[in-house]
Amino acid sequence: MSLIRDQMCSHPQTTIRIASKSIRVPYLLNRILSSGLPYKGIMCYAVEEAEFLSSLGFDDLLIGYPSQQILDYQILRNLHDQQGKIVRIVVDHRKSIEELNQFMNGINRPFPVILEFDISYRMLNGCIHFGVRRSPIRTxxxxxxxxxxxxxxxxxxxxGLMVYESHIAGIGDTNPINYWLNPxxxxxxxxxxxxxxxLRKQMNQLCLKYGLTLFNGGGTGSFMSTLMESSVLTEITIGSGFFQPHLFDYYQQNQSMIKEYGSTFIPSCYFALPVVRISDEGQWITCSGGGYVAxxxxxxxxxxxxxxxxxxTLNDYEGTGEIQTPxxxxxxRKxxxxxxxxxxxIVYFRHAKGGExxxxxxxFLIVANGRIIEIAKTYRGYGKCFF
Structure with a gap:
């Protein structure tokens, strides 16, 4: 967290919104937010998740994915109109926007929404598509x-507006697995x-013209390039950067961060598996479980x-399995x-991505100075599953 805060010091007009999907531990969400600026607000991945976090005292909740479920509309209306929470949802399609508007008929104040623009990179009239498929708004x-x-x-x-450059944030460019694709x-x-x-400069002008106050972008894997646009964006979303799972080791931006700041994101999350078998005269061991694939x-x-x-090293034929990992x-080094x-x-592992x-x-066991200082429930520990 200190690295992110240090980098944000020269960009006081921009705050960090925490992507809950990459963490899913309320204790940690609260610990980050309570550390003070530049952290402000949570980007949720589900409406029911926002309701759950609200019940724990969290506020300023942005649901980063649209919904067309009546139950979700009811939750949003209650959070906004009855409880007075700061809650917004991302929208991108005319029909679902009309449905949401109809459902909010009669509320005391209009329900706030954020419009998402798809920033995927396309060539040859869309025949080549680089990035995930999100919003239909592309011009x-x-x-x-x-x-x-x-x-x-x-x-x-x-x-406000949201632009998530997933193909910058979510794809490594120094990946040793597919190294021939890196260039x-x-x-x-x-x-x-x-x-x-x-495009974001043009969108910033639209924010000024139409009185929009929130402009969200970014991700852990695009933090450095997004930070260059902090004069345009009001907030940058970060999630996996707080854990630094190993997928985010494979980014050229980490080298840039070392060069500019003398440090980079540091791994802070590990899991342990018990050893249940030793075989082939000590050439192989087998751990229980481990198939936590991103x-x-x-x-x-x-x-x-x-x-x-x-x-x-992993076995090429089995990898990490639901029941065992050889x-x-x-x-x-035997x-x-x-x-x-x-x-x-026991064997310690790093997971590959974020909230999986x-x-x-x-x-999660929260460790400081070699001692466990907290046992923090995950969403699943609370008996919650938001899919």
Whole structure:
């Protein structure tokens, strides 16, 4: 957190919104927010999640994904109109916006929404698509039409815009798994960043013209390039950066952060698996469980990695499994590795991405100075699952 705060000191007009999907531990969300600026507000991934966090005392909740569920509309109306919470939801489609407006008929004050613009990089009239498929709003003209359409509706109020550059934030460009693609990914990222900067300047002008007060962008993997636009954005979203799972080791921006700030994001989350089998005269060990695979396109960069003891590697044929994870012991480190394993009988791993790990455990152990200072429940520990 200190690294993010230090980098934000020269950008006082921009705050950090915390992406709850990458954390899913209320204690940690509260700990980050209570540390003070630049942290302000939470980006939720589900309406029911926002309701749950509100019940724990959280406020300033932005649901980062649209919904067309009547139950969700009822929750939003209650949070906004009955409880007076600061809650907003992202929208992007005319029909669902009309439905939301109709459902909010009769509320005391219009319900606030954020309009999302799809910033994916496209070439050859869309035949080549680089990025995830999000909003159908993909041109400035379409965006203006949607802004003016929403401003005519009586029961919802447009408060801002969101642009999530997922293909910058979510794809590594120094990945050792698909190393032959790294130069191409870096090239497309450079082109796309220039395009994004120009588009967000135009969108900032629209915010000023139409009186929009919130402009959200960014992600852990695009933190450095997004920070360059802090004069345009009012807030940047960060989630995985608080844990630094290993997928985010494979970003050129980390090298830039070391060069400019002398440090980078530091891994702060690990999980341990018990050793249940030693075989082949100490050449292999097997751990129980471990199949906590990250979302997105499948690949070896999405599975957990053993990090302690040193000298352990995954089996190419099994990887990390729901029931077991076999690990090969490096023959050069065999004596040292086996000595540690005989003492502890556990192996420590790093997960690949963000919040998937919290879906597997009911609590996280919070450690400071080598001591457990808190046992913090995950969403699952509270008996919650928001999908």
């Amino acid at each position: 400035i003209d379409h965006l203006i039409d949607m802004i003016e359409f929403i401003q005519q509706l009586p029961y919802i109020r447009l408060e 191409l990914i870096r090239y497309i990222k450079r082109l796309s960043i220039l395009q994004i900067q120009q 979302s997105g396109g499948p690949g070896w960069d999405k599975v957990p990695l053993p990090v302690f003891p040193l000298g352990l 690990l090969k012991i490096d023959s050069k 004596d040292e590795t086996m000595k540690i394993l005989k003492q502890n009988k 790990l919290a879906e597997r455990f009911i609590s």
